[in-house]
Amino acid sequence: MKNLLKLLSLFxxxxxxxxxxxxxxxxxxxxxxxxxxxxxxxxxxxVKETADLLVSTGMKDAGYEYIVLDDGWMVxxxxxxxxxxxxxxxxxxxxxxxxxDYVHSKGLKFGxxxxxxxQTCAGYPGTRGFEYQDARFYADLGIDFLKYDWCNTxxxxxxxxxxxxxxxxxxxxxxxxxxxxxxxxxxxxxxAGPVGNLWRVSGDIYPCFDCEYKHPEGNWSxxxxxxxxxxxxxxxxxxGPDHWxxxxxxxxxxxxTATEDKSHFTLWSMMASPLFAGNDLRLATPETLKILxxxxxxxxxxxxxxxxxxxxxxxxVNDVWVKPLTDNNWAVxxxxxxxxxxxxxxxxxxxxxxxxxxxxxxxxxxxxxALRDLWQHRDDGxxxxxxxxxxxxxxxxxxxxxxxx
Ligand code: GLA
Numbered sequence: 001m002k003n004l005l006k007l008l009s010l011f012x013x014x015x016x017x018x019x020x021x022x023x024x025x026x027x028x029x030x031x032x033x034x035x036x037x038x039x040x041x042x043x044x045x046x047v048k049e050t051a052d053l054l055v056s057t058g059m060k061d062a063g064y065e066y067i068v069l070d071d072g073w074m075v076x077x078x079x080x081x082x083x084x085x086x087x088x089x090x091x092x093x094x095x096x097x098x099x100x101d102y103v104h105s106k107g108l109k110f111g112x113x114x115x116x117x118x119q120t121c122a123g124y125p126g127t128r129g130f131e132y133q134d135a136r137f138y139a140d141l142g143i144d145f146l147k148y149d150w151c152n153t154x155x156x157x158x159x160x161x162x163x164x165x166x167x168x169x170x171x172x173x174x175x176x177x178x179x180x181x182x183x184x185x186x187x188x189x190x191x192a193g194p195v196g197n198l199w200r201v202s203g204d205i206y207p208c209f210d211c212e213y214k215h216p217e218g219n220w221s222x223x224x225x226x227x228x229x230x231x232x233x234x235x236x237x238x239x240g241p242d243h244w245x246x247x248x249x250x251x252x253x254x255x256x257t258a259t260e261d262k263s264h265f266t267l268w269s270m271m272a273s274p275l276f277a278g279n280d281l282r283l284a285t286p287e288t289l290k291i292l293x294x295x296x297x298x299x300x301x302x303x304x305x306x307x308x309x310x311x312x313x314x315x316x317v318n319d320v321w322v323k324p325l326t327d328n329n330w331a332v333x334x335x336x337x338x339x340x341x342x343x344x345x346x347x348x349x350x351x352x353x354x355x356x357x358x359x360x361x362x363x364x365x366x367x368x369x370a371l372r373d374l375w376q377h378r379d380d381g382x383x384x385x386x387x388x389x390x391x392x393x394x395x396x397x398x399x400x401x402x403x404x405x
Contacts, residue, residue, distance in 0.1 A: 019167045021175045025197040026241045027302040028274045029145070029177060031066030031111070032059075033249045036205070036278030040072025040122050043091040044099055051106045053281040060108060062293040063302060064277065066145050066177075067103050068111035071122040079125055084137055085114075100142055111145025111177070112138060116161040117152030126152055128161075131168040139174035148196075150182035158186035159195075166195045179246070179274075184231070189238035189245060198244040198274050201235065202228045205278075207251035209260045209394050210337070225251070225264045226337065229271065236308035237357040239272060245308060246274050253279030253288035262375065263335060263396045265291050269301035270309035270323050270333055296374040297398065300331045307358050309333075312351075317342050318391065322353055324360045330369070330401045336391035344391050348383035362401070369401035 032050055034042045051067055054060045073096070075086040087096035103110045114134060115126040127134045127148075138146060148165055150158070162180055169176050180188050180199035188199040206213040206222035213222045223231065228247050239245040247268055252261040268275060277292055284292075300323060309323030309331065319335040330353075336342045348369075353362040364383050373380040375398055382404060391397065 019163060019170055020178055020195055020197065021170060023242060024175055024177045025244065025274075027304065027306060028244050028272050029066060029179075029198060030063045030275040030298075030302075031068055031109070031145075031277070032064060032281065033068040033070055033111075033147075033276040033278055034072075035070035035113075036207075036249050036251060036254060037280045039070075042069055042072055044094055047099055048102055050281050051103045051108055053284075054108060055106055057281065057284070057289050058293050059277070059281075059289070060106075062295055063298055064275070064292075066109045066111050066276070068113065068145055068147060068276065070113045070147065071120050071124060071149070073112060074120075074124045076124055079130075083130065083133055085125060085130075085134060097141055104142070109144035110142075111147060111179075112141075112143050113147045113149065115149040115151050115153075116156065116158075116165065116182075117150065117154075119152045121149055121151035127165065128153070128156070131164050132171065135165070135168035135172040138169070138176060139172035142174065143176060145177040145179060147179040147181055150185070158182050158188070159191045162188070162192060162195050181246075189235045193238070193243045197242055198246040200246045200248060202231045202248060205248040205251055207254040207256055209256060209264075225256075225260070225267065229267055230311075236271075236310055239306075239308045241304075241306040244272060244274055244306075247271055248273075249276040249278040251278055252291055253277075253284050257394070258287050258291070259392055260394045261288065261291050263394055265294070266297055266333055266374075266396045266398050267321065267335070269297045270321050270331060272301060272303075272306055272308045272323070275301055294375070296372070296377060296400070300325065300374070300398075300400065307355070307360075310355065310357075312353050318344050320346070322355075322362065324355055324358060324362075325400070328360075328403060330362050331374075331398065332401055333396050333398045334387075334391065335396045336393060339393045341393055342391050344387065344389050344397075346387040348385075348387065368404045370404055372400040372402065374398040374400055 100110045117126045119126045178196040180196040184201040204222040208224040210226040211224040303325045307324045312320045321333040323331040348364045351364045369383045371380045
């Protein structure tokens with residue numbers, strides 16, 4: 001009896017420990033987020049038009065599901081007389097609830113943003129001290145996703161703060177994907193598995209391929225694509241279904257060249273990163289949309305075993321990135337890091353590629369694989385033929401490798 005009680009209490013403790021809503025993000029979440037282009041200049045029409053465009057451009061069909069309103073959706077400096085957050089009536093005259101219903105009516109999901117601190121990064125009311133109340137507010141609105149940031153949190157413990165909000169969301173009773181955004185400062189990959197469904201691994205992205213942008217005001221930087229890609233080493237083993245390393249919202253369509261956008265999108269997919277478009281869909285060119293809706297690349301990102309890729313080798317100019325896929329298939333991406341065209345030679349048959357974290361081996365010395373070119377959308381021979389091509393500056397070639405019997 002005593003043992004049974006002990007077992008039962010252990011069971012309940014385990015239930016309490018698994019505080020997040022489980023299973024909401026079996027593959028990396030995909031959607032659109034307002035911040036990269038609009039910052040706090042957001043409004044009802046933008047959301048409606050974006051929802052319509054996600055449908056009409058085919059992005060929804062390609063997998064983009066969430067519309068997330070980032071910072072700036074609230075009234076500044078105050079809550080209402082009951083302590084509730086106030087969606088800004090000037091930006092959302094029809095009301096937030098009606099807007100969310102509109103997004104839902106398109107078969108899409110909706111997300112909001114707040115911060116664990118006293119104020120959000122842009123100075124709107126933060127959630128500190130209001131965790132359970134704000135969670136009930138979001139549940140009543142019917143949101144599906146909460147991005148929870150880390151500004152103005154002096155003196156707070158990150159694990160505790162995110163755990164409290166995660167429990168508050170669970171208690172409020174509406175399944176809401178919990179997106180942790182503390183920039184990797186407190187190594188969330190080591191503790192946030194039971195707490196959130198995704199967590200940022202870096203500071204903010206910047207629309208350049210390999211730069212660091214030092215903000216003139218204050219002591220912080222935003223980061224180009226390759227900087228974020230390689231900011232953290234050795235954390236891929238912590239990422240997987242329902243607990244993703246998040247490489248930040250994308251900058252596809254926001255000023256890099258089409259080639260760089262293509263590589264950015266390919267690499268985010270290889271990292272099994274959540275894929276949030278961050279561009280103005282009303283101005284998106286056919287080229288940008290073609291990149292964002294490349295289903296063969298998206299399939300690599302959404303592969304159900306959810307293993308983050310890694311850099312297998314580099315000669316300083318050409319990188320080789322690999323990602324294990326279901327059915328013992330692999331994705332292999334060659335990246336020209338340099339800002340000049342480069343020759344690329346790769347003798348597949350000389351390589352045994354080992355993924356130590358997930359215990360998988362791609363033995364190209366013994367096995368042959370069919371090659372599928374994921375940007376040309378065509379079968380391209382097999383691994384018995386050496387690769388010998390020219391790569392434009394910052395370009396990639398992406399293959400799916402399928403084992404031949
Ligand atoms: C932080 C986050 C960004 C964005 C802004 C909003 O910088 O990292 O992604 O949410 O705050 O103010």
